[in-house]
Amino acid sequence: MTSPLISFDENLLCELAVRDPYEYFKPLRENDPVHWNPRHRAWIVTPHAELSSSLRGQYLTAERITPFTKAISRASDSDDVDATFSILKDWVVFRDPPEHTRLRKLVSRAFAPTIVRRRSEEITATIATLVGRLERGSVVDLIQEFAYPLPAIVIAEMLGAPPEDRDLFKGWSDKLTALVFGAYDQQDRFHSAAAGMLELRDYLLGLISQYEREPGDNLISVLLEHEGDDTLSRDELVSTCTLLLFGGHETTTNLIGNGTLALLSDPEQFRLLQSTPELIASAIEEFVRFDGPARATVRLVKEEHNLGGKTLRPGQRVFLINPAANRDPLAFDEPDRLDLTRNPPNHLGFGVGVHYCLGAPLARLEAQLAISTLVQTFPDLELAVPRDQLEWHSTMLSRGLKRLPVRLGR
Numbered sequence: 034m035t036s037p038l039i040s041f042d043e044n045l046l047c048e049l050a051v052r053d054p055y056e057y058f059k060p061l062r063e064n065d066p067v068h069w070n071p072r073h074r075a076w077i078v079t080p081h082a083e084l085s086s087s088l089r090g091q092y093l094t095a096e097r098i099t100p101f102t103k104a105i106s107r108a109s110d111s112d113d114v115d116a117t118f119s120i121l122k123d124w125v126v127f128r129d130p131p132e133h134t135r136l137r138k139l140v141s142r143a144f145a146p147t148i149v150r151r152r153s154e155e156i157t158a159t160i161a162t163l164v165g166r167l168e169r170g171s172v173v174d175l176i177q178e179f180a181y182p183l184p185a186i187v188i189a190e191m192l193g194a195p196p197e198d199r200d201l202f203k204g205w206s207d208k209l210t211a212l213v214f215g216a217y218d219q220q221d222r223f224h225s226a227a228a229g230m231l232e233l234r235d236y237l238l239g240l241i242s243q244y245e246r247e248p249g250d251n252l253i254s255v256l257l258e259h260e261g262d263d264t265l266s267r268d269e270l271v272s273t274c275t276l277l278l279f280g281g282h283e284t285t286t287n288l289i290g291n292g293t294l295a296l297l298s299d300p301e302q303f304r305l306l307q308s309t310p311e312l313i314a315s316a317i318e319e320f321v322r323f324d325g326p327a328r329a330t331v332r333l334v335k336e337e338h339n340l341g342g343k344t345l346r347p348g349q350r351v352f353l354i355n356p357a358a359n360r361d362p363l364a365f366d367e368p369d370r371l372d373l374t375r376n377p378p379n380h381l382g383f384g385v386g387v388h389y390c391l392g393a394p395l396a397r398l399e400a401q402l403a404i405s406t407l408v409q410t411f412p413d414l415e416l417a418v419p420r421d422q423l424e425w426h427s428t429m430l431s432r433g434l435k436r437l438p439v440r441l442g443r
Contacts, residue, residue, distance in 0.1 A: 330384065
């Protein structure tokens with residue numbers, strides 16, 4: 034039996050869509066799987082099969098920054114905004130092959146398994162420090178005190194930034210989040226992001242110059258190395274470092290926060306992870322499927338094609354809705370049930386195809402170590418407010434909590 038489309042709100046940032054995208058997008062997946070949204074002037078794609086084929090296929094393009102830049106430049110008339118989008122256009126996530134292939138090959142060196150594994154001890158030590166500041170029996174905001182600072186510290190260390198500069202990284206990441214993830218309620222997001230991006234650019238240029246002279250055990254030094262006859266240009270290197278800061282911070286914060294909330298909402302699964310800690314690897318995959326940090330993936334139509342009985346034409350925008358696909362009953366049994374033993378190999382939380390998330394190994398490692406430590410250190414961890422009082426960030430592309438008040442035992 035399908036859900037009726039009665040009273041469907043075309044605003045993708047309406048209250049229900051932000052609070053519960055699974056309930057919001059379910060009627061579309063069942064009744065109109067490839068839906069034209071006139072308010073946002075975009076196709077909304079919700080089923081798992083259609084998302085997977087779209088991400089793997091050649092009909093859509095990830096190069097959406099250039100047309101967006103032209104529209105924003107006309108509206109803003111700001112050199113700083115233009116400079117910001119010039120940096121964004123070199124992000125590997127916004128490029129198609131063959132340029133994407135070249136950039137990805139060079140950038141992937143920073144996330145080689147050996148490099149990620151080497152950081153395990155440092156990440157564990159950072160987690161121990163953050164947990165050590167949490168007072169048992171108290172009520173704390175787990176986002177602010179734990180899930181937010183952890184990835185900021187980790188990526189700052191990996192880039193080779195000194196410890197005293199970590200708070201700067203968090204501020205820059207926040208400004209970029211409002212722009213890249215579509216915080217439409219922040220009217221000054223373009224100028225705010227531009228100011229932050231240019232400060233970050235200048236800061237990174239200083240680090241790059243330092244590690245050109247004296248290479249260290251950090252990602253900038255790795256990215257400065259040649260790969261055969263090829264290497265990143267200075268502009269590409271700055272763009273890549275801003276992407277690593279942004280992607281390595283915001284998404285991991287939301288993965289830890291959303292995953293912890295999923296556990297706290299299901300005491301049986303919480304106890305299962307406590308008693309069977311070796312489940313943590315499959316648990317992270319289930320958290321990504323069940324309530325992951327990606328709310329949508331945006332593409333533009335490159336070639337006219339048919340999808341779900343609809344004709345998509347060049348230049349049209351497409352929102353690929355990850356939450357709807359990851360709760361599709363045609364792809365997953367009992368998709369609305371959290372099951373840490375599921376270990377779903379086909380979730381789309383990290384993407385699929387050539388744009389599969391480069392930072393996924395690092396995000397997995399941080400989330401595994403962080404959530405394992407919380408569950409074992411605070412066996413009586415519980416929500417400190419009713420779930421329906423939690424607030425979510427109102428952004429188009431990401432799903433994350435503003436706060437997660439928890440009680441650290443009794």
